[in-house]
Amino acid sequence: MNILETQNLTHIFPDDTIGIHDINLRFQAGEFTILSGTNGSGKTVLVKHFNGLLTPSGGRVLFEGKPITANLKYTRSSIGLVFQDSNNQIVGQTVAEDVAFGPENLGLSPTEVKRRVQKALTAVDLSHLANQRPYVLSGGQKRKLAIAGVLAMEPKIIIFDEPFTGLDYPGVRQVLQQILELHHNNHTIILITHELEKVLGHAHRIIVMDRGKVVMDGSPGKVIAGIENYGLKKPHGNVETMTWLQ
Amino acid sequence: MAAINIFHYLPGNSVIHRIDTRIKLVCMIMLSITTSLMGRVWDYLFLTIILLLFFWLSGMPVPRLLKELKYFHLLILMIIGIQAFSLPPAPGAFIPIPGFTLAGLKSGLLLGWRLVVIVIICLLFTGTTQISSLRRAVEWFLHFIPGLPAARIGTMFSLTFVIIPLIFDRAAEISDAQKARCVSGRKNPWQRISFMVFPLLRRTFEQADEMAMAMESRCYSEVYRKTAMKTSGYDWMALGFTALVCGFLFLL
Numbered sequence: 001m002n003i004l005e006t007q008n009l010t011h012i013f014p015d016d017t018i019g020i021h022d023i024n025l026r027f028q029a030g031e032f033t034i035l036s037g038t039n040g041s042g043k044t045v046l047v048k049h050f051n052g053l054l055t056p057s058g059g060r061v062l063f064e065g066k067p068i069t070a071n072l073k074y075t076r077s078s079i080g081l082v083f084q085d086s087n088n089q090i091v092g093q094t095v096a097e098d099v100a101f102g103p104e105n106l107g108l109s110p111t112e113v114k115r116r117v118q119k120a121l122t123a124v125d126l127s128h129l130a131n132q133r134p135y136v137l138s139g140g141q142k143r144k145l146a147i148a149g150v151l152a153m154e155p156k157i158i159i160f161d162e163p164f165t166g167l168d169y170p171g172v173r174q175v176l177q178q179i180l181e182l183h184h185n186n187h188t189i190i191l192i193t194h195e196l197e198k199v200l201g202h203a204h205r206i207i208v209m210d211r212g213k214v215v216m217d218g219s220p221g222k223v224i225a226g227i228e229n230y231g232l233k234k235p236h237g238n239v240e241t242m243t244w245l246q
Numbered sequence: 247m248a249a250i251n252i253f254h255y256l257p258g259n260s261v262i263h264r265i266d267t268r269i270k271l272v273c274m275i276m277l278s279i280t281t282s283l284m285g286r287v288w289d290y291l292f293l294t295i296i297l298l299l300f301f302w303l304s305g306m307p308v309p310r311l312l313k314e315l316k317y318f319h320l321l322i323l324m325i326i327g328i329q330a331f332s333l334p335p336a337p338g339a340f341i342p343i344p345g346f347t348l349a350g351l352k353s354g355l356l357l358g359w360r361l362v363v364i365v366i367i368c369l370l371f372t373g374t375t376q377i378s379s380l381r382r383a384v385e386w387f388l389h390f391i392p393g394l395p396a397a398r399i400g401t402m403f404s405l406t407f408v409i410i411p412l413i414f415d416r417a418a419e420i421s422d423a424q425k426a427r428c429v430s431g432r433k434n435p436w437q438r439i440s441f442m443v444f445p446l447l448r449r450t451f452e453q454a455d456e457m458a459m460a461m462e463s464r465c466y467s468e469v470y471r472k473t474a475m476k477t478s479g480y481d482w483m484a485l486g487f488t489a490l491v492c493g494f495l496f497l498l
């Protein structure tokens with residue numbers, strides 16, 4: 001069964017801008033998918049729908065076969081979204097407090113919240129900074145904090161919206177390493193990026209969007225050939241081994 | 247990093263940290279009211295000593311206290327100065343400087359001291375209280391008032407603390423970016439201010455929007471949740487002690 005599916009999903013903004021148009025996609029559990037496309041092609045709007053953060057103008061989103069609106073709380077705790085700008089996602093005054101935000105919202109017991117915070121912080125290797133204020137963290141650490149905040153919800157799918165933006169080389173490597181670890185731990189990954197040379201080697205599938213529509217969808221080897229038609233830079237080298245991790 | 251660095255939570259496990267936030271909030275309000283009502287030098291001295299004792303118990307470093315007071319130096323000096331010249335002189339008294347009176351200076355000093363005391367009270371509270379528990383405490387008090395969106399107000403309250411440093415950062419950034427483009431060459435100050443304020447507001451609202459979404463995606467909802475907040479005998483003792491201090495100041 002598909003873990004996540006969209007049916008004729010369309011979003012038109014009040015000012016008549018087309019965010020996305022007639023999107024039909026299916027995601028399998030355990031997949032590592034890259035979602036790419038130029039700025040304004042509709043990637044962020046699409047993933048916000050996966051989380052029920054926007055109301056479709058048409059169509060619907062199914063999670064595990066059921067419309068996400070049937071149980072938004074379940075959907076949101078199962079589909080984690082790491083926002084593009086970590087500053088917008090951090091609401092706690094300390095690192096640990098921020099990670100606890102989600103589990104507390106789920107109404108979990110204080111012991112369970114604590115367990116999850118510790119687990120999530122260990123996973124992203126930030127335990128030693130648990131009592132720090134978030135604004136003293138580096139860009140890469142902030143992004144990892146945002147990831148920990150999502151991990152503490154124990155989601156099945158994790159969506160990353162341009163996680164490499166604004167990071168230096170070590171920052172990119174840290175975050176990429178993190179994403180791969182999560183994938184190895186059986187999370188389904190959807191990664192938005194146009195910096196294909198950094199990750200393409202790890203992905204099973206790449207979806208390209210243009211002006212609100214899905215224009216290409218397939219294995220990296222197949223899709224890469226036509227990518228320049230949609231304003232993306234074709235990376236050099238072997239698609240299968242393309243990564244910033246070696 | 248945030249340009250403004252004041253009234254931040256300092257993680258710890260001191261006796262002050264451990265007081266139930268609701269009770270701590272009540273204590274803080276009681277102390278603040280007492281401060282604004284008392285008037286004698288001895289009152290100030292007594293309360294200051296008690297507060298310094300609390301401060302010592304909280305384990306917060308004293309340099310921090312001095313550093314935070316730094317922001318208020320100018321304000322305090324201004325208050326003292328204005329007061330010193332604001333009282334009518336006693337008839338026949340010798341006045342070396344026109345408008346200056348000793349009584350005025352004294353009242354100015356007391357007012358300045360009052361401000362220092364209030365700052366210490368706020369520091370004690372914010373330095374030992376996590377925002378999330380402050381939010382829960384505010385929610386808890388408000389949920390008794392029917393028709394009030396307690397959870398929403400509590401969240402707004404706590405987010406203010408998160409967003410303010412961000413706004414200051416951004417203001418500094420915008421200001422730098424405009425300096426780099428020689429905004430100082432413009433004569434009209436209103437124009438300069440509007441170049442600062444409008445981008446700042448726009449960015450802040452955009453961010454608030456995105457932040458709300460990010461919170462929603464982590465299952466935030468505005469329903470008041472009964473969270474386990476338990477008071478112990480220890481909390482009531484802290485309340486009792488504070489009440490005693492306040493009562494002492496009122497009665498004597």
Ligand SMILES: Nc1ncnc2c1ncn2[C@@H]1O[C@H](COP(=O)(O)OP(=O)(O)O)[C@@H](O)[C@H]1O
Nearest residue numbers: 013017018019038039040041042043044045046
């Ligand atoms: N709140 C909004 N109001 C109007 N138009 C919007 C809004 N958010 C996004 N859009 C438009 O929707 C389109 C897709 O945006 P987005 O999904 O953010 O692109 P990206 O692929 O860069 O993430 C763009 O044309 C954008 O201008």
Ligand SMILES: [Mg+2]
Nearest residue numbers: 043044084161
């Ligand atoms: Mg985007």
